[in-house]
Amino acid sequence: MSYQVNKKGYYGEFGGAFIPEMMHPNIEELQQEYMKIINSYNFRQDFIDLLKHYVGRPSPLYFAKRLSEIYQTNIFLKREDLNHTGSHKINNTIGQILLAKSLGKKRIIAETGAGQHGVATATVCALMGIKCIVYMGALDVQRQAPNVKKMRMLGAEVIPAVSGNQTLKDATNEAMRDWINNPVDTHYIIGSVVGPHPYPDMVARFQAVISEEIKWQLDEQRGRELPDRVIACVGGGSNAAGAFYHFLDSEDVELIGVEAAGKGVDTNESAATLTLGKPGVLHSAKSVVMQTEDGQIIEPYSISAGLDYPGIGPMHANLFATKRAKYLWATDDEVLEAALQLTQLEGIIPALESAHALAALKKIDMKPEEITIVNLSGRGDKDMETYLNHFGY
Template sequence: MKYQVNKKGYYGEFGGAFIPEMMHPNIEELQQKYMEIIGSYNFRQDFIHLLKHYVGRPSPLYPAQRLSEKYGTNIYLKREDLNHTGSHKINNTIGQILLAKALGKKRIIAETGAGQHGVATATVCALMGMKCIVYMGTLDVQRQAPNVKKMKMLGAEVVPAISGNQTLKDATNEAMRDWINNPVDTHYIIGSVVGPHPFPDMVTQFQAVVSEEIKMQLDEHIGREFPTRVIACVGGGSNAAGAFYHFLENEEVELIGVEAAGKGIDTQETAATLTLGKVGVLHSAKSMLMQTDDGQIIEPYSISAGLDYPGIGPLHSHLFKTGRAKYLWATDEEVFEAALELTQLEGIIPALESAHALAALKKIKMKPDDVTVVNLSGRGDKDMETYLDHFGY
């Protein structure tokens, strides 16, 4: 159990709950109750029911024939892109909305960057008849107009975050400020494995269904549960946490996370936190952070709004530090190339985020007998404009 969170909320030296006292009641309540609630029979029943009949799980584990041929190996795609709302984000929001209900909360807040987590949150709030407020950086509101409209149609209020650089980090700040100002009736559905304990562990638990299914599905395909390696993109790191989870203790399985290098790790416009960051505290957790020597947080950059975050979940910092997982990076250019490759070989248009994981296929050595699972965390619909601009169709 080397990679599980400890009682104080740490993965090795990373994690914890560096919260202002104003957030203490909400966090303490979660810390005390989350294990019991999400482990309870009723919760499991509801969670499994909704994942199956509402989200459409299990998502397929697809043996990508032509992609495999091209790389001379065996590549499987975990099709999180086929979930309701188009990505893995819904696994977490289903879990957290059930948790919020169990805690008797009436009001839901969330942050969003590209809008995927915002839409997934607005969706489950509609499903449960809960009030929903989504914080989104003003710049992202402009860049992701279709998702903003989707959230509004789902009944959510979208509040532009006007502080800082007006992107995901600032939306997260605003959501935390909302929670401070609403200490009793509100639950904050954080979208990734970040934030104070117990969020990193809780979100990991909800996303762990991804690797649970991979094991069963691999067994069907090849007669064993363990692949040679699993590859997933990493921003905050929730899809990777879910795809890695059930393989963490089996050190035979190689785990590879792929960060967004943006225009390159030697430029200012990048989001490769583990590659470039230092230990620090942001959004109430100790983890690796992109920051100046003075400890001010650096605004990251990536073509993919979902990986555009200056921090990373504490689990990943721990896996990085211990060497249990390897973290590579892919530039915007490499990502476009990988996205087009998948589109034209397999007829699947991936999200820009997921295309980072695909881009890693060119950066690793794979043997003919290897079995590589790539977590295809989301679909490319939301990125069509970016793709069309880039490729000039």
């Protein structure tokens, strides 16, 4: 069984491009050109060079000794938090800005939740001298204020989305409207493995550098390329897609995604899509979506702005449906506890999103000889106010 996208843009029954007529030119251009461009020699050289000399890759694979002692096993952290701009998001924006330049685009738009993708997009636009507009839910503008200031300092225009519950879904809606109105000169840098084909595949390919590095780094440190399991948080799912990518066909490697349960899956304040959702179309792709009986989107909730999304990437929907990957969930309280544990055991303050992956460690059985990789997708600078308010420091 192939877990990769097929020629029509589907992962099993999920994916595709359910787009309005006015978006056809944009999407068709990408579908026809993206593989040619990203497989070209010049693109590969530029991408690898920027990841190394600008982003700071490879990111370390760190053996968390004290955390491992607590769980009596071997836990490694893939340190995406050490990338330039503080998360995995920069891997994708470097790839997409190079693609946009190859297509001759003069203007970039993006959506952002936690602000990390917005900062990463604003960063590469500053690097390349291209105009940047970032749509962000008005609520997220308030709760992720440091990232909004960074985007503006980088020269981006940040436009608050005031519809819906003013979070990531609403920012995505506004960005798509902009793209429909500006089809010729604008490229939309989607930040996760969501949206119409080819975005889920394209973003996964740019993030696949994570699992590519894990394999040789683990071989270097432990004499084996394959861990026993890989754990990553999942909202739309790009950091998990990157961490899973090179292990998809290695059935012996357990893949675990962790969704945001918010205040609990039995409350009305959650974002655990695969637990609560059902098949549907959101943002131009078929996936699993949190929706009412008559198909209206249920507003999600999570303490982490980056996981506050009522859908999931079609790649993950298919991995869930085929049982290739297991998807757990973690509540806000479990996440805060896991974040504090890592901080005080290893001196690493994780992003709230990444802390969801850490919270899964208490929910799984790990043998002493096993190796578990946790993808530490981002650092906690942006979440300090939430942490300080909760812990009372």
